[in-house]
Amino acid sequence: MELSNGTRKTEFVILGLSNLPEYQAILFVAFLALYMTNIGGNSMVILLTRLDTSLHTPMYFFLGNLSFVDMCFTSSIVPLMLKNIVSLNKVMSLHACIAQLYFFLTFACTESFLLGCMAYDRYVAICNPLHYMMLMNQRACFLLVLFSWIICALRAMLHSFMAAKLSYCGANIIHNFFCELPHLLILSCSDTTANKMLMYTEGGLALAFPFIIVMVSYTRIISTILKIRSTQSRRNVFSTCSSHFTCVILFYGSICFIYLHPSSSYSTAYNRIVSIVYTVVAPTLNPFIYSLRNKDMNSALRKVLSKKGEI
Secondary structure (H helix, E strand, C coil), X not given: CEECCEEECCEEEECCCCCCHHHHHHHHXXXXXXXXXHHHHHHHHHHHHHHCHHHCCHHHXXXXXXXXXXHHHHHCCHHHHHHHHHCCCCEEEHHHHHHHHHHHHHHHHHHHHHHHHHHHHHHHHHHCHHHHHXXXXXXXXXXXXXXXXXXXXXXXXXXXXXXXXXXXXCXXXXXXXXXXXXXXXXXXXXXXXXXXXXXXXXXXXHHHHHHHHXXXXXXXXXXXXXXXXXXHHHHHHHHHHHHHHHHHHHHHHHHHXXXXXXXXXXXXXXXXXXXXXXXXXXXXXXXXXXXXXXXHHHHHHHHHHHHHHHC
C-alpha cells in the first residue's frame, strides 16, 4: 500500500541493547540468568503462599498475584530479547509487535494496580486493625484482583488497537529491546495526536490512581507508626511496609521516567537502562525484597525445605 510519504511498513527492526558483537554473549548470559532468577524467585513465592496455611492472608494473596504478574511481565519481554541477541535477524512483524505491546501494557498496568491494593491492605491492617477482616475479606480481595486484571486488559486492548490502526512508513527501526508505545508513535507517519492524548491522560491516570493510593496509604501508615511508643513494635511495623515501598519506588520511579519525560530523547541508551529496571530488574528483585525481610516467608521456606529433607 503506497502512502504519500513512503511505503507502509509491516515489520520493525529491534536494535536491542547493543550492536557490538563482543557484548552479545555477555548480554545473553546476564539476561538469561536474570530471567531464570525471576522465574525461580516468583515461583517460590507463589508456591509458599499456596502451601503454607499461615500465609493464607490478604497480604500474601496479593503478593502471590504480584509474583504471577511479575513472571508474565518479564516473560513478555525477555525471551524475545534473548532470541534477538543470538539472532542476526532482528526483525519483528507488526502483528507480533502489537501483541507484545498488548501483553506489556496489561501486565505493567496490573502490577501498578496490585501495588496499590497492597498499600491499601497495609493501611487497613495498621491504621484500622479492628475492621481489617471485614474490609479485607476473601471476596473483597478477589474482586480487587479481578477488577485490576479486567481494567488493565481493556485499556491495553484500546491502546494496542489504536496503535495497530496507524500507518508506519519511512524508518522502521526501534531503538530499544521491545515494542513500546512511545517508540511506535515516533515511527508512525499518521496523525498520532489522539494516541498521545490517550497515553498521557488515560495512561497517566492508570499510573496516578494506584500511585496516589500508595502515597496516601503510606502517609497515614507513617503517621500511625510515629505514634507507636514501643521502639521494637515501631521497627517491626516499619520493616513490614519498607519491603513493599522499595518495590513501589523501583517500579514507579523508572516507569514514570520513561512515560513522563520529553519523547525527543526516547532513543538514548539511558532510556534503555531505565526500561531494563522496570521490565527485568524490578520484577526479578521483588520476591527477594519481600522474602529476605519477611519472617513469615522465611519461616514458610524453612518448613517446605525441612519437609523435603524428610522425604
